[in-house]
Amino acid sequence: MCGIAGFYGPYTRPDLTAMAVALAHRGPDGEGFELRSGRQEPDIAGLAHRRLSIIDLAGGSQPMWSSDGRYCIVFNGEIYNYQALRQELAAEGARFATHSDTEVIVEGWRLRGPGILDALAGMFAFGIWDDLEKAWILARDRAGIKPLYYATPRPGALVFASEIKPLLPFLRSVAPNPEALCNYLLYSWIAGPQTIFEGVRHLPPGQWAVWRPADTELSHRPYWEPSSERSHLGFEEAAAELEARFDEAVKSHMVADVPVGITLSGGLDSSAVLSSMIKMTGPAALDAFTIGFGLADDETPFAEIMAGHAGIRHHTRTVPKERVGVDFARLVRSLEEPIGHPVLQTTLEMSAYAREKVKIVLIGEGSDELFLGYPQYRLLMAPFRYAPAAVVQNYFLAVTCLMPRPRELAAMLDPAVFQKPMLDAVSHRFDPYFRSGDLVEGAQRFEIENSLIANQLARIDKLTMAHGLEARVPFLDNQFVAFARSLPADYKLRQGSTKAILRKAMAKRLPDTILHRPKSGKKGTQALLPYLNGLVTNGPLSELISRDAITRRGWLDADRVLGYLEQGNSLAVRNHPIERRRRAKFAYGLAVIEQWARSYLD
Known part of the structure; x- marks a missing residue:
C-alpha cells in the first residue's frame, strides 16, 4: 500500500516533491521519483511514490520500469494473485528483476496491454507513463477500494494522485463543486466521478484511461462489467460453496x-x-x-x-x-x-x-x-x-x-448557489436503480x-x-x-x-x-x-x-x-x-x- 502521484505539464521537481510530501502518511517507509521529458519543452512527466512496504521489502521500490524501458509505473494497492500471474507472464516472455506485485503489473501491461487488467485480483490504482507515446495510462480496481483522483488544470496538463491534497496547488483556485455539495446535503456522501472540489474528479472503479497532451479531458472506459450469470445451486449447496x-x-x-x-x-x-x-x-x-x-x-x-x-x-x-x-x-x-x-x-x-x-x-x-x-x-x-x-x-x-427530503432541502438552500434544476437532477440521479428491472x-x-x-x-x-x-x-x-x-x-x-x-x-x-x-x-x-x-x-x-x-x-x-x-x-x-x-x-x-x-x- 502506498501513495502515488504524477503529472504532465510545465512543472518542476519541487512540484513533484511537494506532491510526495502531501502523501507521506500513506507511505512512511520510503519514497521515489522519476522525471522524463515531454513532447516539447518545458513540459515534463513526473512520477512520485511513497511506500508502505508489504511485499518484497527489499526489491519493490517505485517508480518501476518495464524490462524494455518503455513503461514506468507508480502503483498503490495489492495484487493477491501476483505469483500465479508472474508464472503466466514469464511463459509469455516477461523478464522480472524483483519479486514484487508492482513488476507483475508493468510487465503485464507491456505484454498484454489493457488485457492484463481483468486478470488482476486485488485492490489497486496506478499510473503508467508510456515514454514512447508520451502518454499516461491510469486504472482503478473494479470494486473502488483504492482511490485515484485527477485534474486537468490547464490545456495539455494532467495531475493525479491517491489523494486530493497533492492536486490542490495545481488548480487555479480551490472552490466547492455546487452539484457535489448538493449531493452531500441530500445523501451525506458524494457519488463520483465528481468530488467536492471543482475541477477534481476520480477515475470510476473498473475503468482505465489514456491521456495524451493533446487531450482536453481524460477519456476512460470500462475493462470489466458485472456478470449477469445466476447460480442454480440449492440453498444448502450454495451455503457450502x-x-x-x-x-x-x-x-x-x-x-x-x-x-x-x-x-x-x-x-x-x-x-x-x-x-x-x-x-x-x-x-x-x-x-x-x-x-x-x-x-x-x-x-x-x-x-x-x-x-x-x-x-x-x-x-x-x-x-x-x-x-x-x-x-x-x-x-x-x-x-x-x-x-x-x-x-x-x-x-x-x-x-x-x-x-x-x-x-x-x-x-x-x-x-x-x-x-x-x-x-x-x-x-x-x-x-x-x-x-x-x-x-x-x-x-x-x-x-x-x-438526510432531509429534497423538498425540505430545497427550502433551506440559497437559490443563488443551488439552482432548482441542479437539485432536481441530484435528487433523481439514482432513479434508474429503482425504476427499471x-x-x-x-x-x-x-x-x-x-x-x-x-x-x-x-x-x-x-x-x-x-x-x-x-x-x-x-x-x-x-x-x-x-x-x-x-x-x-x-x-x-x-x-x-x-x-x-x-x-x-x-x-x-x-x-x-x-x-x-x-x-x-x-x-x-x-x-x-x-x-x-x-x-x-x-x-x-x-x-x-x-x-x-x-x-x-x-x-x-x-x-x-x-x-x-x-x-x-x-x-x-x-x-x-x-x-x-x-x-x-x-x-x-x-x-x-x-x-x-x-x-x-x-
Missing part, C-alpha cells in the same frame, strides 16, 4: 511479507473473516483489535465473546469519548471530502491502535451490500416491496441516508456502485492510511463478489432474516450470540451517534452549526436550517424513528461540511 469460496478469498488476502491482523467488532462480518483467518494460521498467530468509547452500547463485549471463542490475541482500547471533539478538525481534513458517517471517529482510533502492532488488517466491509444486511433491505421484503417503486425508493433512501437487484447495485464506494471505502482508505495502515477487504474479492451476486435474493432475505445464506455458511464456526446478532442503528459501531448529536447541538462543536457560521458560509438559509433542526425537539419528531434521526444526522453532517470548508476554503 459460499463458505469454501470465502475461505479462498481470505487466504488470498493474507499474502504479505509482514504480519496481518484484523479489526474485530464482534459482528457477523468481522467474525466470519476471523474464522477463515484462523483456518490459515491458527489462533496463536493472530492479533485482533477492538475500540470502545466507554458507552453502554459499545461493541466491545461482542468482540470479547468472539475473541474468547477463537482463542486469539485480542487487544482492546477504551478511548475517552471526549476525543471526538478534540480530533474533529484533524479527522475531517484527513477525509478530504465530507462524509456524514457516525463511525468516523471509530475508524480513526482503530487505525491508530492497530498500527502500533501491524501494518495490515483485514476488515468486514462489503458484506452488508452483498448479502442485503442493512435494515433498509427489509423494505424490499413483502409486503413493502409491493408498493409503487417510487414509494419504496423514497423510504429506502430515507433509511439509508437519514428487479427492485432488489437495483437497490443492491445502488449500494455497491455508490454508497459502498463513497461512504464506506473512501472513509476506510483515508482514515486507515492517515496512520499508514493497510486495510484489506476480503468480502470484495473479485471471484467471491461474482458468486455472491449470482445468488438469488431470497437466499439473502429469508424468513425475516438478512444475510441468511452467510449466517448459514458460518453456522458451524461462530457462537450463536454472534451468528444471530442483529444489525442495529443505535448499537455497536453507531453507539457514538447520540453523543455526536450532543456535541454538535449543545457541545464544543455547536459553533459549527450556529446561526453566524451558517450565515457566513452563505450556502443555506440559517433561519430555515435552525427551524428544521429545532423540529427535532417536538414530540412528534422525537417519537418518529426516521425523522428524529434525520435531524440528528443532518446536524452532524452540517458540522462536517463547515469544518471541511474551514480546512480547505478559508
Whole structure:
C-alpha cells in the first residue's frame, strides 16, 4: 500500500516533491521519483511514490520500469494473485528483476496491454507513463477500494494522485463543486466521478484511461462489467460453496511479507473473516483489535465473546469519548471530502491502535451490500416491496441516508448557489436503480456502485492510511463478489432474516450470540451517534452549526436550517424513528461540511 502521484505539464521537481510530501502518511517507509521529458519543452512527466512496504521489502521500490524501458509505473494497492500471474507472464516472455506485485503489473501491461487488467485480483490504482507515446495510462480496481483522483488544470496538463491534497496547488483556485455539495446535503456522501472540489474528479472503479497532451479531458472506459450469470445451486449447496469460496478469498488476502491482523467488532462480518483467518494460521498467530468509547452500547463485549471463542490475541482500547471533539478538525481534513458517517471517529482510533502492532488488517466491509444486511433491505421484503417503486425508493433512501427530503432541502438552500434544476437532477440521479428491472437487484447495485464506494471505502482508505495502515477487504474479492451476486435474493432475505445464506455458511464456526446478532442503528459501531448529536447541538462543536457560521458560509438559509433542526425537539419528531434521526444526522453532517470548508476554503 502506498501513495502515488504524477503529472504532465510545465512543472518542476519541487512540484513533484511537494506532491510526495502531501502523501507521506500513506507511505512512511520510503519514497521515489522519476522525471522524463515531454513532447516539447518545458513540459515534463513526473512520477512520485511513497511506500508502505508489504511485499518484497527489499526489491519493490517505485517508480518501476518495464524490462524494455518503455513503461514506468507508480502503483498503490495489492495484487493477491501476483505469483500465479508472474508464472503466466514469464511463459509469455516477461523478464522480472524483483519479486514484487508492482513488476507483475508493468510487465503485464507491456505484454498484454489493457488485457492484463481483468486478470488482476486485488485492490489497486496506478499510473503508467508510456515514454514512447508520451502518454499516461491510469486504472482503478473494479470494486473502488483504492482511490485515484485527477485534474486537468490547464490545456495539455494532467495531475493525479491517491489523494486530493497533492492536486490542490495545481488548480487555479480551490472552490466547492455546487452539484457535489448538493449531493452531500441530500445523501451525506458524494457519488463520483465528481468530488467536492471543482475541477477534481476520480477515475470510476473498473475503468482505465489514456491521456495524451493533446487531450482536453481524460477519456476512460470500462475493462470489466458485472456478470449477469445466476447460480442454480440449492440453498444448502450454495451455503457450502459460499463458505469454501470465502475461505479462498481470505487466504488470498493474507499474502504479505509482514504480519496481518484484523479489526474485530464482534459482528457477523468481522467474525466470519476471523474464522477463515484462523483456518490459515491458527489462533496463536493472530492479533485482533477492538475500540470502545466507554458507552453502554459499545461493541466491545461482542468482540470479547468472539475473541474468547477463537482463542486469539485480542487487544482492546477504551478511548475517552471526549476525543471526538478534540480530533474533529484533524479527522475531517484527513477525509478530504465530507462524509456524514457516525463511525468516523471509530475508524480513526482503530487505525491508530492497530498500527502500533501491524501494518495490515483485514476488515468486514462489503458484506452488508452483498448479502442485503442493512435494515433498509427489509423494505424490499413483502409486503413493502409491493408498493409503487417510487414509494419504496423514497423510504429506502430515507433509511439509508437519514438526510432531509429534497423538498425540505430545497427550502433551506440559497437559490443563488443551488439552482432548482441542479437539485432536481441530484435528487433523481439514482432513479434508474429503482425504476427499471428487479427492485432488489437495483437497490443492491445502488449500494455497491455508490454508497459502498463513497461512504464506506473512501472513509476506510483515508482514515486507515492517515496512520499508514493497510486495510484489506476480503468480502470484495473479485471471484467471491461474482458468486455472491449470482445468488438469488431470497437466499439473502429469508424468513425475516438478512444475510441468511452467510449466517448459514458460518453456522458451524461462530457462537450463536454472534451468528444471530442483529444489525442495529443505535448499537455497536453507531453507539457514538447520540453523543455526536450532543456535541454538535449543545457541545464544543455547536459553533459549527450556529446561526453566524451558517450565515457566513452563505450556502443555506440559517433561519430555515435552525427551524428544521429545532423540529427535532417536538414530540412528534422525537417519537418518529426516521425523522428524529434525520435531524440528528443532518446536524452532524452540517458540522462536517463547515469544518471541511474551514480546512480547505478559508
